[in-house]
Amino acid sequence: MIGQSVQRLEDKPLLLGQGAFVADVSFPDEVHLRVVRSEVAQGLILDVDVSAAREAHGVVGVWTGEDLAAVPLIDFRQIGYDELLMHRQPVLARRSVRYVGEPLAIVVAADPYLAEDIAELVSVDIEPTESEPVEAMVLESGYGSIDEAFAAADCVVELNLEIGRHSGVPMETRGLLARPNPESKLLELYGVSKVPHYNCAAIASMLNLDPESVVGLEGHVGGGFGIRGELYPEDVLVAWAACLLQRPVKWIEDRREHFVAANHSRDQRHRVRAAADGSGMIMAIDDEFWCDQGAYVRTHGATVPSLTAAMLPGPYVIPSYRSCAHILMTNKTPAGTYRAPGRFEATFVCERVVEAVARELDLDPVTVRRRNLIPSSAMPFDRKLSALGIPIVLDSGDYEQLLQRLVDHISLDDLTIDLERRRASGELVGLGLGLFVEKSGLGPYEDVRMTVQHDGSVEVVTGVASVGQGVETAIAQICASYLDMDYRDVTVVHGQTDRISRGMGAFASRVTVMAGSATYLATAAIKEEARRLAAEMLEANMEDLEYRNGSIGVRGNPDKDISLGDISAAAESGLSAEASFTTEHMTYPYGGHAAVVKVDPETGEVTIERYVVAYDVGRAVNPMLIEGQIQGGAAQGVGGALLEEFQYDESGQPLVTSFMDYLMPTAAETPLVEVLLSEDAPSPLNPLGVKGAGEGGTNACGAALATAVEQAIGRPGAVTELPMTPARVRSMLNNS
Amino acid sequence: MTSDGRPLTLTVNKQQHHVHVEPRRTLADTLRDDCGLTGTHLGCEQGVCGACTVLVDGDPVRSCLMFAVQAEDTEIETVEGLAGDDLELHPLQEAFSAHHALQCGFCTPGFLMLAAGILNHQPDIADDELRIALSSNLCRCTGYQTIIEAVRSVRDQT
Numbered sequence: 078m079i080g081q082s083v084q085r086l087e088d089k090p091l092l093l094g095q096g097a098f099v100a101d102v103s104f105p106d107e108v109h110l111r112v113v114r115s116e117v118a119q120g121l122i123l124d125v126d127v128s129a130a131r132e133a134h135g136v137v138g139v140w141t142g143e144d145l146a147a148v149p150l151i152d153f154r155q156i157g158y159d160e161l162l163m164h165r166q167p168v169l170a171r172r173s174v175r176y177v178g179e180p181l182a183i184v185v186a187a188d189p190y191l192a193e194d195i196a197e198l199v200s201v202d203i204e205p206t207e208s209e210p211v212e213a214m215v216l217e218s219g220y221g222s223i224d225e226a227f228a229a230a231d232c233v234v235e236l237n238l239e240i241g242r243h244s245g246v247p248m249e250t251r252g253l254l255a256r257p258n259p260e261s262k263l264l265e266l267y268g269v270s271k272v273p274h275y276n277c278a279a280i281a282s283m284l285n286l287d288p289e290s291v292v293g294l295e296g297h298v299g300g301g302f303g304i305r306g307e308l309y310p311e312d313v314l315v316a317w318a319a320c321l322l323q324r325p326v327k328w329i330e331d332r333r334e335h336f337v338a339a340n341h342s343r344d345q346r347h348r349v350r351a352a353a354d355g356s357g358m359i360m361a362i363d364d365e366f367w368c369d370q371g372a373y374v375r376t377h378g379a380t381v382p383s384l385t386a387a388m389l390p391g392p393y394v395i396p397s398y399r400s401c402a403h404i405l406m407t408n409k410t411p412a413g414t415y416r417a418p419g420r421f422e423a424t425f426v427c428e429r430v431v432e433a434v435a436r437e438l439d440l441d442p443v444t445v446r447r448r449n450l451i452p453s454s455a456m457p458f459d460r461k462l463s464a465l466g467i468p469i470v471l472d473s474g475d476y477e478q479l480l481q482r483l484v485d486h487i488s489l490d491d492l493t494i495d496l497e498r499r500r501a502s503g504e505l506v507g508l509g510l511g512l513f514v515e516k517s518g519l520g521p522y523e524d525v526r527m528t529v530q531h532d533g534s535v536e537v538v539t540g541v542a543s544v545g546q547g548v549e550t551a552i553a554q555i556c557a558s559y560l561d562m563d564y565r566d567v568t569v570v571h572g573q574t575d576r577i578s579r580g581m582g583a584f585a586s587r588v589t590v591m592a593g594s595a596t597y598l599a600t601a602a603i604k605e606e607a608r609r610l611a612a613e614m615l616e617a618n619m620e621d622l623e624y625r626n627g628s629i630g631v632r633g634n635p636d637k638d639i640s641l642g643d644i645s646a647a648a649e650s651g652l653s654a655e656a657s658f659t660t661e662h663m664t665y666p667y668g669g670h671a672a673v674v675k676v677d678p679e680t681g682e683v684t685i686e687r688y689v690v691a692y693d694v695g696r697a698v699n700p701m702l703i704e705g706q707i708q709g710g711a712a713q714g715v716g717g718a719l720l721e722e723f724q725y726d727e728s729g730q731p732l733v734t735s736f737m738d739y740l741m742p743t744a745a746e747t748p749l750v751e752v753l754l755s756e757d758a759p760s761p762l763n764p765l766g767v768k769g770a771g772e773g774g775t776n777a778c779g780a781a782l783a784t785a786v787e788q789a790i791g792r793p794g795a796v797t798e799l800p801m802t803p804a805r806v807r808s809m810l811n812n813s
Numbered sequence: 814m815t816s817d818g819r820p821l822t823l824t825v826n827k828q829q830h831h832v833h834v835e836p837r838r839t840l841a842d843t844l845r846d847d848c849g850l851t852g853t854h855l856g857c858e859q860g861v862c863g864a865c866t867v868l869v870d871g872d873p874v875r876s877c878l879m880f881a882v883q884a885e886d887t888e889i890e891t892v893e894g895l896a897g898d899d900l901e902l903h904p905l906q907e908a909f910s911a912h913h914a915l916q917c918g919f920c921t922p923g924f925l926m927l928a929a930g931i932l933n934h935q936p937d938i939a940d941d942e943l944r945i946a947l948s949s950n951l952c953r954c955t956g957y958q959t960i961i962e963a964v965r966s967v968r969d970q971t
Binding site for chain 1: 835854857858892896910925945952955956957
């Protein structure tokens with residue numbers, strides 16, 4: 078069962094149009110909320126005049142920042158620093174605005190069309206002010222002796238690199254429906270996702286509610302990718318209005334809002350130096366970088382710069398390393414995490430360095446990579462750095478073997494000759510590689526409560542969430558494997574805060590590692606509990622009983638057994654068990670990308686002829702789902718490398734407010750992604766050996782495509798900036 | 814709903830829905846909120862993403878760009894009409910599951926209706942043309958390849 082590509086349990090309602098996304102949930106007496114947003118990037122609020130709006134037909138209420146002055150700023154969920162506290166975002170701006178899209182007022186009306194009409198009646202007077210980026214803080218980390226390494230170097234390279242601003246942009250926009258339940262007196266939240274327990278507790282705290290009285294009821298979720306499910310101003314505003322009005326209040330974000338209000342990501346500028354010896358061994362990397370955080374520091378705190386710094390050395394030894402991260406406050410939409418946060422950027426930088434060293438020393442770049450890889454004999458490998466407050470100890474891996482697998486799969490030597498031949502005949506074609514280490518399975522805990530029903534089916538209640546990645550199927554497969562049953566008879570509950578008292582949620586590729594391991598432990602606890610109950614029923618000693626194929630049987634007597642379902646039916650309080658999986662460390666999957674591209678000399682358009690992702694996940698619970706994660710992740714990475722970019726004009730006006738401006742890859746641009754899934758290095762840190770699969774498809778897209786494009790245009794080292802839009806590629810071509 | 818609407822009859826999945834809507838109300842909102850057919854999703858309301866695709870007289874249409882009043886006297890088909898009466902899955906729905914052509918499932922109704930419309934008109938559509946036709950809609954989870962494979966498999970069944 079584990080290891081099989083079974084069809085998903087999630088599919089049927091989604092295919093039938095019976096999904097329960099937040100916009101699909103409604104109550105007869107619901108009202109609709111609309112947010113009035115700043116159209117100015119930086120300025121002083123002189124007046125927010127709501128008098129006309131308050132008298133409009135159909136209005137239920139209009140409120141400004143003054144009305145919500147008592148609601149605190151939104152706090153950090155991860156990696157907060159005192160220096161960042163002053164940059165937290167209020168739910169509604171009061172004295173000044175810092176970005177286009179910042180919430181200024183809310184309108185509640187009987188109908189969403191009316192709410193939008195009435196929002197236009199709110200008259201906002203803002204005096205624009207001049208602004209310069211402000212440095213919020215500097216994060217420094219590293220190890221070894223940088224200065225000595227550079228002094229002894231045979232070769233030094235220095236690069237200035239930029240990664241553009243883009244983000245997750247899930248197909249479902251955000252939304253929330255808050256409903257004060259008149260009977261239970263609980264505040265029900267529909268539309269929570271990713272971290273439902275955290276968000277319910279945070280909303281209760283911010284609105285002075287009893288923590289037990291706020292219940293998160295996760296429905297279907299239309300894609301997460303890091304941005305969805307964080308606590309945003311709108312979530313608090315909707316809950317606040319519902320408490321005040323004592324009616325269900327619904328807010329569904331429109332796409333234009335999404336582009337200016339939901340977290341952006343990436344947007345980093347690096348100045349990196351590296352020192353190498355004559356053999357291509359990189360002795361030191363010294364990286365200084367600037368993160369454009371946008372206008373506020375939201376729930377992620379310093380997560381992205383912290384991860385960038387911690388993951389940059391990747392799969393390479395790098396004996397000395399120094400990182401200096403500057404967090405810059407600007408007048409753009411606030412930034413947070415996006416799939417492979419910090420790593421998409423860091424791998425681009427690290428692999429640019431590797432290519433530069435190889436070029437400088439006139440060495441084969443694959444040979445340089447081999448020389449620098451951490452050998453499998455060095456595992457577990459202490460990186461001497463921390464990520465998310467956790468020391469990075471690479472748990473297992475055979476990087477050399479994975480690189481060889483990738484090289485063999487693409488027949489590197491033949492491919493290289495073929496590309497040289499095509500370039501000689503005038504085609505602009507090139508190959509690029511990118512190696513990386515990912516992180517997954519963030520702890521510290523996840524719980525599972527498992528119940529065997531009378532008919533033998535099993536319910537697994539977890540504290541994790543689903544953002545569409547196939548959680549139910551993967552958990553059901555793990556449960557069914559160890560209880561010798563059909564995975565279709567397992568029901569997996571997630572994102573329901575009234576069903577389980579705590580849960581960390583779905584992020585950082587943690588669900589299969591954490592909840593999967595807890596599920597495994599719960600199956601062991603169920604078997605033990607079943608033996609105890611069966612001993613009473615059969616009047617036998619527990620030692621004489623054994624678990625066999627879904628039943629408890631008497632040892633040595635193959636005919637005498639009792640099924641788990643029958644035990645559950647016969648036992649007074651049924652058959653159930655709880656288990657927790659806890660860990661202080663993360664697991665580290667690893668992989669490599671290979672890209673073959675062709676550049677159009679006229680338009681600068683990059684066409685991907687071939688794309689390969691090799692990825693080691695330790696143990697694959699459902700290869701079909703993992704391949705789906707990698708293919709989808711790669712499509713997003715390709716978007717970030719070639720197309721997607723949130724641009725602003727000089728006054729801070731966003732130039733991207735629709736899918737006409739924000740170019741996500743379509744079926745026409747997205748390559749077929751060949752996936753080489755490997756299980757060479759099971760994690761020793763959990764009972765299943767699994768590592769997370771969510772982010773490896775995205776991680777090295779920028780790195781691999783950059784090398785491929787510059788090889789195609791015959792200008793090694795030319796790519797210093799992502800995305801490689803047709804305009805940028807054309808300008809590189811014209812400068813050659 | 815606001816009071817200044819007008820009565821309208823829409824034929825959706827062969828059933829008549831008598832609704833009362835303002836002229837400015839989109840077909841997508843009317844299907845979802847007035848007809849209770851929430852399988853049609855809204856991903857952008859800008860006519861680009863295609864999540865709201867339905868068939869109007871057999872043609873794939875962005876229901877966020879059409880007013881409900883424009884759809885009077887047409888035959889509208891939504892994702893809810895694909896399956897049989899006993900919720901037996903349509904071949905496209907079967908193929909999407911078998912090929913793992915959906916993850917979060919939000920864009921799926923739009924892709925199913927787009928594919929149904931494409932195959933209505935061009936049951937033998939060539940691979941290259943199919944890829945371009947399917948590039949009408951956006952998906953953020955799958956990377957599209959499995960969607961293309963699923964539709965191709967249904968094309969090849971007939």
